[in-house]
Amino acid sequence: MKKTIKDYDLSGKKVIIRCDFNVPIENGIIKDESRLKASLKTIRYARKNNAKVILLSHLGRVQMEEDKQKYTLKPVAERLGNLLRKKVKFIAQTRGEELENAINTMKDRDVILIENTRFEDLDGKKESGNDKELGKYWASLGDIFINDAFGTIHRSHASNLGIASNLPNGIGFLVETEIKKLQKLTHKPKKPYTIILGGAKVSDKIGVISNLITKADYILIGGGMAFTFLKAAGFNIGSSICEKEKLSFCKEMLDKYQDKLILPIDVITATEMKENVQTHERFINEIEEDEMGLDIGQKTIEVFKQYLDDCKTIFWNGPVGCFEIEEFSNGTKELLNIITSTKAYTLVGGGDTARAAVTFNYQDKISHISTGGGASLAFLEEVSLPALDIIDEK
Ligand code: AMP
Numbered sequence: 001m002k003k004t005i006k007d008y009d010l011s012g013k014k015v016i017i018r019c020d021f022n023v024p025i026e027n028g029i030i031k032d033e034s035r036l037k038a039s040l041k042t043i044r045y046a047r048k049n050n051a052k053v054i055l056l057s058h059l060g061r062v063q064m065e066e067d068k069q070k071y072t073l074k075p076v077a078e079r080l081g082n083l084l085r086k087k088v089k090f091i092a093q094t095r096g097e098e099l100e101n102a103i104n105t106m107k108d109r110d111v112i113l114i115e116n117t118r119f120e121d122l123d124g125k126k127e128s129g130n131d132k133e134l135g136k137y138w139a140s141l142g143d144i145f146i147n148d149a150f151g152t153i154h155r156s157h158a159s160n161l162g163i164a165s166n167l168p169n170g171i172g173f174l175v176e177t178e179i180k181k182l183q184k185l186t187h188k189p190k191k192p193y194t195i196i197l198g199g200a201k202v203s204d205k206i207g208v209i210s211n212l213i214t215k216a217d218y219i220l221i222g223g224g225m226a227f228t229f230l231k232a233a234g235f236n237i238g239s240s241i242c243e244k245e246k247l248s249f250c251k252e253m254l255d256k257y258q259d260k261l262i263l264p265i266d267v268i269t270a271t272e273m274k275e276n277v278q279t280h281e282r283f284i285n286e287i288e289e290d291e292m293g294l295d296i297g298q299k300t301i302e303v304f305k306q307y308l309d310d311c312k313t314i315f316w317n318g319p320v321g322c323f324e325i326e327e328f329s330n331g332t333k334e335l336l337n338i339i340t341s342t343k344a345y346t347l348v349g350g351g352d353t354a355r356a357a358v359t360f361n362y363q364d365k366i367s368h369i370s371t372g373g374g375a376s377l378a379f380l381e382e383v384s385l386p387a388l389d390i391i392d393e394k
Contacts (some may be wrong), residue, residue, distance in 0.1 A: 002179075003170035003392045005042060005146045010051035012108055016142035017172060018041060018160050019210060020149035020371060021057035021076045032355075035151075036080055038371055042112065042148045043084060045064035051166050052106040055080075055088075055113045055143055056159050057149065057289060058127065060389050062118040075112040086111060095137055103141050117159040127158050135162020148172025150371050153387045154378035160387035169391050176303065179388075181368040182379045184345055190312035191217060196304070198223025198336060199318025202246045202376075208317070213257050213382040220262045221305050222296045222320025227256065229263050235284050238269065240292040257280065264305060266297030268321065268328055279327050296322025296331035304335065311344040316353055323356045332356050340365035349376030 005015075019039045024031040046053045059245055060071040068226045077090035088111045120127040126134045135158040137143065145167040147153070147160055153175065155161075160209040161170075171179075185193075195216045197205055203223040213219060221229055227240035232250035254261060265284060269291035270277045281297045282288075296304070308314060316339065323332040336357060339346050346366045348357055350373030357363050378385055 001394045002176075003394050004176055005170050005172050006047060007170055007394060008168070009142050010049040010144065012045055013051050013145060014054060014055045014106070014142040014169070015046050015051040015055060015144045016138065016163060016221055017046065017146045018149045018163065019055055019057045020151040021055075021073060021080075022059050022151060025070075025075055027057075030075055030079050032358075033083075034358075035077060035371060036076065036083060038174050039148060039172075040083060041335045042141075042146065042174060043080075046111045046146070046171065047084075047086070047111065050108040051112045052103075052108060053369050054103060054106075055111065056114075056117055056138065056163075057118045057129065058118045058152065059160065060118070062116065062121050063226075065122065065319060065368050068119060068122075069273065071116050073113055073116050078230065080113065084111065087378070088113050091115060093226075095134075095274070098143070098260065101250075109314055120158065128155075130156045130162050132162065134158040136166050139163045139166035139346060147391060148170045148174045149387075150175050150178040151373070153372065154375045154383075154385045156386040159374075161390050164387065164390045169387070171195060171391055172266075175388070177182070178370060178376075181347060181381075182370065185313060185315055189196045189215070190345065193313040193315075194218045194220060194307050195237070195308040195310045196220045196290055196314070196316040196320070197318050198225065198320040198332075199350070200224040200241060201244050202228045202250065205318070205377070206246070206249060207381045207383065208377045209253060213253070213260055215383070216260075216315075218260055218262055218307050220307055222264060222300070222304075222335075223318050225318070226264050226267075226296075226320075227293055229291065230284055230352060231265065236287060236289075238287040238289050240287070262303065264293075264296045264300040266292035266299045267305060268295040268297055268330070269293050270327070271337055273322055273325065273328075275325055275327065294325075295328035301331060301334045301338075305338050307342075308335075308338050308342060308374065314339050314342065314344045315380065316348045317350045317373065319352050319356050323352075323359070327329060333360050336360055337364040339360040347376075349373055
């Protein structure tokens with residue numbers, strides 16, 4: 001068992017908490033604050049126990065100087081302050097005198113948010129490349145390190161692995177909950193256990209397909225990734241999205257696991273991926289050359305339903321169609337309806353799938369919506385999770 005924030009006496013200590021404040025921000029307005037809300041429990045606990053709270057997070061990908069304005073964490077500090085009913089002091093730098101002075105003058109229960117850790121990527125990928133000096137520097141600012149950012153738990157960054165390597169450490173409540181919920185899928189999941197995989201690309205999911213195919217009873221494949229499988233199975237997929245370099249992987253999996261990998265039998269097609277476009281429902285041997293498949297069809301939904309109805313465990317990652325466009329949202333909506341009507345333990349992971357669940361208002365009917373997409377897949381694959389593995393055992 002990993003140490004948690006509860007295993008430390010926090011009083012008077014400078015506690016660095018790595019949060020996941022990677023939220024969508026448009027013109028300074030936070031569009032979805034669920035990640036902020038999910039982090040409150042750990043921050044509140046640290047304050048209640050008289051810690052000096054130092055928060056760190058990444059936001060977006062910072063590749064050039066101009067990205068800094070777009071990806072500043074300043075709006076997060078303001079909103080977080082409102083949610084906590086306590087001023088969150090924002091430090092507009094990731095290192096330096098202003099930051100050190102602010103920390104040195106903190107009182108117990110004060111909260112500081114440091115600027116986006118990925119600003120350090122502009123200078124030779126120091127954050128994402130886990131630069132040793134940077135991890136050491138950030139660690140030098142505190143006494144205890146708590147990792148509460150599940151979304152990056154599978155990554156080796158200076159702000160998680162780097163700091164944890166240099167300080168007594170533990171996990172926060174958010175990460176603890178994610179582990180407990182995901183373990184229901186890795187430790188003797190109740191059977192039948194079916195996985196739904198969708199989203200744009202097969203390449204993101206190769207690890208999970210190869211690994212989970214032996215653990216789950218069925219994997220239902222939808223979304224853009226279904227078309228590489230369908231082409232590998234010999235169908236003409238028109239101009240649907242296809243990853244040619246993954247065809248042999250898909251063929252190999254289909255040959256080996258034809259009874260377990262379930263592909264669409266019909267799809268919704270169009271010549272363009274946009275609103276108000278003319279759509280057709282086609283069997284997969286009827287797709288025309290200039291058409292692309294953008295959602296699963298009604299017959300596929302019925303087939304998938306049969307594999308889901310009596311399930312005891314269901315995991316879903318990746319929408320089965322371009323759900324952002326009304327015309328191609330039906331499959332994702334219907335599957336949300338189907339899985340939430342079963343008695344199964346349902347776990348949804350991945351930013352887009354979670355967003356679909358919220359958009360179509362199913363969030364309260366799902367057993368657990370994971371805050372991490374890639375992280376939840378990596379957890380289920382049971383590959384090493386560097387930022388979790390480094391955390392001290394009790
Ligand atoms: P991912 O990040 O790989 O989970 O992909 C999510 C994205 O896949 C969503 O934005 C969907 O719009 C997109 N998607 C789902 N189905 C398809 C499809 N048939 N063709 C192209 N993109 C799709």
